[in-house]
Amino acid sequence: MTTTTPPLDAAVASPVKTRRGRTSGEIAKKQLSSPWASLAAVVLAALWTLPTFGLLVTSFRPEADIKKSGWWTFFTNPTFSLENYQKVLGGSGSDNLAPYFVNSLVITIPAVLAPILIASLAAYAFAWMDFRGKNFLFVTVFALQVVPIQVTLIPLLSLYVNLGIAGTYWAVWLSHTMFALPLAVFLLHNFMREIPGELIEAARMDGAGHVTIFFKLMLPMLTPALAAFGIYQFLWVWNDLLVALTFAGSSKAVAPMTVALFNLTGTRGSAWQLLSSGAFVSIIVPVLVFVFLQRYFVRGLLAGSVKG
Amino acid sequence: MGITTTRRIKVASAAAAGLALVLTGCSSGGSSGSSSASSSADCSAYSQYGDLSGKTVTVYAGIVAPEDAAYIESFKPFEQCTGAKVDYTADKNFETQILVQAQSGNAPDLAIVPQPGLLKQLVATKAAKAAPAAVAANVDKWWGADWKSYGTVDGTFYAAPSGASVKSLVWYNPQKFKEAGYTVPTTLDEMAALTKKIADSGQVPWCAGISSGEATGWPITDWMEDFMLRIGGPKVYDQWVNHDIAFNSAVPTEALDGVGAYLKNPAYVNAGFGGVESIATTTFQDAGLGIPTGDCSMMRMASFYSSNFPTDGSVTVSKDGNAFAFYLPGQKADDHPVLGGGEFYLAFADRPEVQAFQTFLSTDTWANLKAKASSSITKGGWITANKGLDIANLVNPIDQLSAGILQDPNTVFRFDGSDMMPAAVGSDSFWKQSTNWITGQSTKDTLDKIEASWPKS
Incomplete structure (x- = not known):
């Protein structure tokens, strides 16, 4: 390492x-x-x-x-x-975590990819494009980080109910994306600013537009930062209980592992012997992700945080 | 590297979009046809509900596996005979989630609410719907007036009772009692005498545990409520719960001191765990595990405790097994005050299928269906105060005992007081000060502090 x-x-x-x-x-x-x-x-x-x-x-x-x-x-x-x-992997009742495991994957993958995609585009615009009110907008986005999730729960849920998407995956994906964006934009913006301006200018001289610069120049250099943020977001979404429970509910069709784990101990908490095995089933994916991507994680943590 | 990475990201984003499309397709479907458990069931009793084919009723509760299976099973005859579909979901965060859902307009059709206090809060959100006349008539027929009053808010009847639990029970080991020649006490004085007798024989008679996460302290509130009911009687108990008498007045002080005579006496507690302080650190689930082994002689705990014993066959819950419960006696042998709890069905929609289902749930038909389902799926653990419940449908001896207590005409039932008090007391200061009390705080300080925390309005 x-x-x-x-x-x-x-x-x-x-x-x-x-x-x-x-x-x-x-x-x-x-x-x-x-x-x-x-x-x-x-x-x-x-x-x-x-x-x-x-x-x-x-x-x-x-x-x-x-x-x-x-x-x-x-x-x-x-x-x-x-x-x-x-019991946890093959049980017949609601102790069986397998369907929830699938739900967790279904929730997590889009909820990690969507903010990365949007944030990297936004960060590019903030870093290398000139438009009016750029600084004000950037400060606003960054300031949104201080809004605690808890105060947004009821208003957001009302919105989702009006849109008719409460209790579906859409509500969870949207929420996770929203909550992740401020930090993602900020981190990726700082990272992109560190890239020497000469590089961009040279590309422009060669006739590259914003799209070409973004995809051919920025994204390859951004890989460690993207991977680091991806891991971060993955762990957050995978371990999330509050957002999923509030917006998707606890039905078997949409609820993630964390909801099932929470319910595993039984109504009065007397079946907690299943918790340890359930916890391991839940841990295994984040551990794998972390083990395989950890070199990006350590490298990327510094990205955007320290200015040269 | 540049090109491959670009391609990789393109592929990834395309995959994400594709995945999103596929998944939304999945999430809307996924309903499975109910298995034909008793397809030839007699549907004549259900004709009053009409044909509800294609309609769905959503039910949300805090009752999770394995107890949820019995609910789902008991709804099946209704589904088969009317064609309606009942969609049951549950999680343990119910008590906070249902408030969020009610406030944001996302409430289920029916919620199984475990406390009258929460019921009041939910009605205050204006999302709840009053119960239809048919439900009120059923409740008048099958339940006592006290039960109906717990489902009533400001004069409007909202929620029919569902399950019930009996909390005035003392767990003991019948085999050990028989060996030692002890008899089950029938008055409070006899219980005190028995406690002394066991202590004199060199055994620590009582065990207790109040640790329960953020709800630590609640078993003591149950103890105190039981003593309030016995020392003050039901009338004073109601005044105390409604704060018509101060929390630190004479009778509550006497009641808590009465509890202290058992729980704060180092010679009487805490069998198998240590001294008085160990009560605060022992979980209520673990506290009574010494009863079947004979380490502990008595523990005051509600009927649901039977599900805490190991299921490996080492524990037999029955009248002559190694674990059973006796009714926590009154002042006199004829007094039968009972402390208990229960759940209520609160509706957030008044569509015909919801009202039909609500009506079905308030009948004796459902009570017996549910009792049978619980007996076969979870070996019992569910009773109701519905007078139409046939005790023969219960298999668990504790359930039979509890249902018998509830149906006894001498019984004076009172709901768990901490569930009815304002949340600032019932699920906050009462728990916390009780915990302080067991770790050394005086009775007076404890009651003064709870009184001070009662919301002024």
Whole structure:
């Protein structure tokens, strides 16, 4: 991870040589890889992972044991059962998470792609096009970030009811897109501003219009920022309960995993032995997304946040 | 790289648009025909509702799996005989969601409302519809006047009762009681004597747990309500709930001290968990698990607790099994005050099919259908105060006991007071101050603080 430096950063940050002839990067590398730092990192990682590990162990224990003793007793008194997963993945009743899993995917994919598409176009306009009231509009968009979701719930739902789309996927897609746009526009705008103006000008001299510049020049360079924001938005939408529950409701046709997980414990919270296995079914997709895209995530987090 | 990325994004956006089209196609359909469970059922009782083919009634509730299956099953005869479709959805966030939905005009046709307090709030949104005359007539016929009054707001009758629960129960272990020669108490004094006897034998008699997420403290409010009903009687109880007497007046003080004589006595609690403080950190679900094992002798908890015992066969809930409940006795053996709860069907639409379904739900026919469905699907766990309920349709001994208590003509039923008080008290300060009380705050401070939190209006 430390060896792959994004091309853009390399271009912007010129290595500063110290008196002893070492770059600041080398010093940082040496300091960060000291055994003490490694130890601290390992301890932190272990502490961080321990609860999740406990959850994993719990999910394989029989119901009576889960309710009677802590997961650590597994090591002195190992009992193993797949019953929790059978119920959650193949159960006959509403315990079965499979249909909700599909709903979650159906909600999440458009709700991630739509804001990225709109925001990157908007960010391009804000960054490289001149029109009247541009700064005012940009500040307005950015200021919209401070509006809390909660105050918008009832007015938005009334609108959706009038449009006749309450309780459908459309309401959820639209809401997630709306809530994501301010931050997305801001992040991508800052990232695009960092691209040297000479590049754009050179492209213009060659006769490229805005469309060509956007698709042939900007998008390839934006990949890390887009991926980072995509992961961010994916995790947010996948784990969202409030927006989906309010706008789509809890019917089996549209409700995502989070709603099903929330209901899994039963009306009076007595069936919580299913929670650990349900949680793992729900975690698996974000973990996969994160593992496969994490190099973009670390790289892209810095995108747009630090000005060179 | 440039070209391939461009192409990739084009493909992605095209796919997104395509996906959107496909999915909207899916979301509107997806209704499955009801399976023929009892297709040859006798439909003559349903002719009064007329032909409702092609009509749909939506029902929204906070009752989720596995209890929801029994509701859906009990609606089937109505669906088969009238042709209407009942669409049941539920989630545990019902109590906040239904308010949002009512305010934004997205309410379901029918909601199963678990508290009279919430019912009042929903009626105040002006989205609710008063119950039709046929429902009112059914409720007059099958329920007591007290039940009808819980579904009435400002003189207008809105909601017919659905299920009920009995909270004045004490869980115990009949086998252990028999071995030790204890008998089930029939007065409060006998219960105090039994408690002392068990404590003297070296056992900690009571177990309790009040931890329940943001609702932590509610089991104590139930304890106090039960003692209010017994010490003050139903009349004073009603005054207390309506705030006609102060929360920190004499009778409530006596009632909470009465609870403290059990729950704050280190010799009497908390079997299997520790001292008095451990009550605050033990979840109510876990508190009574020591009853079948014999670690704990008694726990005051509502009838629904039976669903908390492990289902691996180690627990038998019955009169001579290792877990059962007795009625929390009154001052005298003839006194039969009962604290309980229940759900109500509130309508947000007055279309003919909704009113027909509402009427069906208020009959004894549905009560028995639901009881049978619950018996076969969740092994019971559902009762109603509908006098037409045939106890033979219940399989769970606890349900039989509870339904018997509700149908007993001597019983004086009162709804759980914290569900009727304003939310600032009933689901806030009453819970929180009760929790403080169990961790050491004095009775006087506790009641003073709850009194101070009562909304002024």
